[in-house]
Amino acid sequence: MAHPLQLGFQDAASPVMEELLHFHDHALMVVFLISTLVLYIILAMISTKLTNKFILDSQEIEIIWTVLPAVILILIALPSLRILYLMDEINDPHLTIKAVGHQWYWSYEYTDYEDLGFDTYMIPTQDLAPGQFRLLEADHRMVVPVESPLRVLVTAEDVLHSWAVPRLGVKMDAVPGRLNQTAFIMFRPGIFYGQCSEICGANHSFMPIVVEAVPLEHFETWSSLMLEGA
Amino acid sequence: PNFSLRLSARWHTSFRPTGGREQGVAKVEEYTLPAYFDRRENPLPDVCYVQNLSPEQKSLKEKEIGSWAALSNEEKIALYRISFKQSFAEMNQGSSEWKSVVGGMMFLIGFTGLVVLWQRKYVYGPVPHTFDAEYKAKELQRTLDMRMNPVEGFASKWDYENKQWKK
Numbered sequence: 209m210a211h212p213l214q215l216g217f218q219d220a221a222s223p224v225m226e227e228l229l230h231f232h233d234h235a236l237m238v239v240f241l242i243s244t245l246v247l248y249i250i251l252a253m254i255s256t257k258l259t260n261k262f263i264l265d266s267q268e269i270e271i272i273w274t275v276l277p278a279v280i281l282i283l284i285a286l287p288s289l290r291i292l293y294l295m296d297e298i299n300d301p302h303l304t305i306k307a308v309g310h311q312w313y314w315s316y317e318y319t320d321y322e323d324l325g326f327d328t329y330m331i332p333t334q335d336l337a338p339g340q341f342r343l344l345e346a347d348h349r350m351v352v353p354v355e356s357p358l359r360v361l362v363t364a365e366d367v368l369h370s371w372a373v374p375r376l377g378v379k380m381d382a383v384p385g386r387l388n389q390t391a392f393i394m395f396r397p398g399i400f401y402g403q404c405s406e407i408c409g410a411n412h413s414f415m416p417i418v419v420e421a422v423p424l425e426h427f428e429t430w431s432s433l434m435l436e437g438a
Numbered sequence: 439p440n441f442s443l444r445l446s447a448r449w450h451t452s453f454r455p456t457g458g459r460e461q462g463v464a465k466v467e468e469y470t471l472p473a474y475f476d477r478r479e480n481p482l483p484d485v486c487y488v489q490n491l492s493p494e495q496k497s498l499k500e501k502e503i504g505s506w507a508a509l510s511n512e513e514k515i516a517l518y519r520i521s522f523k524q525s526f527a528e529m530n531q532g533s534s535e536w537k538s539v540v541g542g543m544m545f546l547i548g549f550t551g552l553v554v555l556w557q558r559k560y561v562y563g564p565v566p567h568t569f570d571a572e573y574k575a576k577e578l579q580r581t582l583d584m585r586m587n588p589v590e591g592f593a594s595k596w597d598y599e600n601k602q603w604k605k
Contacts (some may be wrong), residue, residue: 211581211592219587257530261479333566339576342568399584 209341209401210374218375221400222392225377235284242280300392301359307351308381309362309369309404312411313405316350324435330414343402343413343432349420353427354397362388368407373419379405394421476522476529487523495520 210218220226251263306317310327318324328348336342354360362371364382371390372379380390394400402417422430472484491499495516501509502517509517518525567573585593597604 209581209586211586214591219589219591257482259478333568338573339580341577366488390464396588400588 209344214265216323220377221375221395221398222377223395224291224392225297225375227294228377231287231408234287238280238284291360299357299359301355301391303352304359304361305352306361306363307350307371307382307417309366309371309408309415311366311409312404312415313345314369314371314404314417316348318431322431322435324431326418326434328418330416339399344403344416344418346416349399349418351422351427351430352394353419353424354394354421356424357391357393359389359391362390367408367417368406371402371417372405373400373402373417375400376419378402381406394419397423399419474523476524478526478530483522486521488520491520 217225217232220229278292289366295379298379300377303322304319306319308317313329315325326348328346328350330343331340331345331347333342336345343344343418360371360378360380362380362382363386364384366384368384369382370379371382376392376394378390378392380388382388398421402419403414404412404417408415474483474485474487476483482590487504488495498513501513501519506514568577582593582596586592596602
């Protein structure tokens with residue numbers, strides 16, 4: 209989760225997000241260079257004492273400012289497409305989880321081995337334990353094993369929702385009547401927060417997603433406990 | 439008959455290029471005629487500044503046809519002022535308008551601040567209890583315990599051995 213007044217991205221917890229962070233740095237650097245250049249030109253044009261401001265013909269600069277942007281665009285497009293295809297790689301997930309959006313809660317189903325399913329609602333502000341994060345905590349977390357390739361199938365029961373966890377670089381729309389697949393690997397154990405990212409009604413801001421990555425033994429313990437409890 | 443009017447009656451020193459529009463069917467509008475302007479990047483306006491010359495100016499214009507070395511400095515300046523309204527120095531000088539703009543802007547920002555303060559006092563309800571100082575302290579402790587953003591973000595700034603922020 210972000211700390212107060214944070215401007216940049218949160219640290220990555222999956223390989224794809226790490227790639228996205230580096231790509232963002234690269235694209236932002238290009239943007240800063242271009243903006244600085246344009247700002248400099250604007251200031252120079254405003255403050256000049258020269259009177260001849262209307263150049264009517266100059267072949268060299270026209271060539272430069274046509275070719276150079278094309279080159280810059282290619283330099284941005286190549287890493288971008290690389291990440292795009294990386295995200296859609298065929299992988300072999302160890303676990304498939306279904307995340308179903310409802311108005312206004314998420315439900316998760318782990319049906320690979322047994323039938324495990326549960327709903328998670330946001331913990332209301334007045335019920336928070338001291339130290340919990342307002343509007344981000346949920347009563348059940350989507351527990352997953354760390355360092356295992358995972359597949360999440362996202363769909364919705366009623367209206368559009370979107371399953372998003374910024375630290376994993378995941379945002380997948382939950383469309384009723386459609387299964388959207390996303391895959392990721394969690395680098396590190398921990399708790400990762402996200403929020404519903406598609407307007408879905410009155411409590412759209414109040415249906416968070418909490419993913420908890422734990423070592424495999426703990427995951428097995430947790431899923432047995434959940435099955436017993438249900 | 440139209441041709442002879444144009445050739446004989448128009449040849450004098452205050453020639454106004456109208457392209458024969460006076461003899462057209464439509465009314466000639468002021469804004470379609472060439473106008474005078476003072477612009478740094480277009481140094482030569484379409485028309486002279488003074489269109490209707492006084493008798494002294496007319497005689498000066500006659501004198502201009504001769505050798506320019508015979509003109510005195512005042513006469514040269516007078517000829518300049520016939521053709522142009524402002525010199526380059528005059529048209530390029532700045533004004534004090536920016537002071538009133540900045541002053542007005544600051545006043546409006548201050549007024550907006552007053553409106554915001556009034557809103558905070560009389561319109562908004564209380565903030566949630568999670569903004570209390572001790573709640574925030576517990577949140578901070580939990581954030582550090584969870585090692586949130588340990589690489590470059592929040593938890594990377596905390597020194598876990600010495601239990602203080604990294605210098």
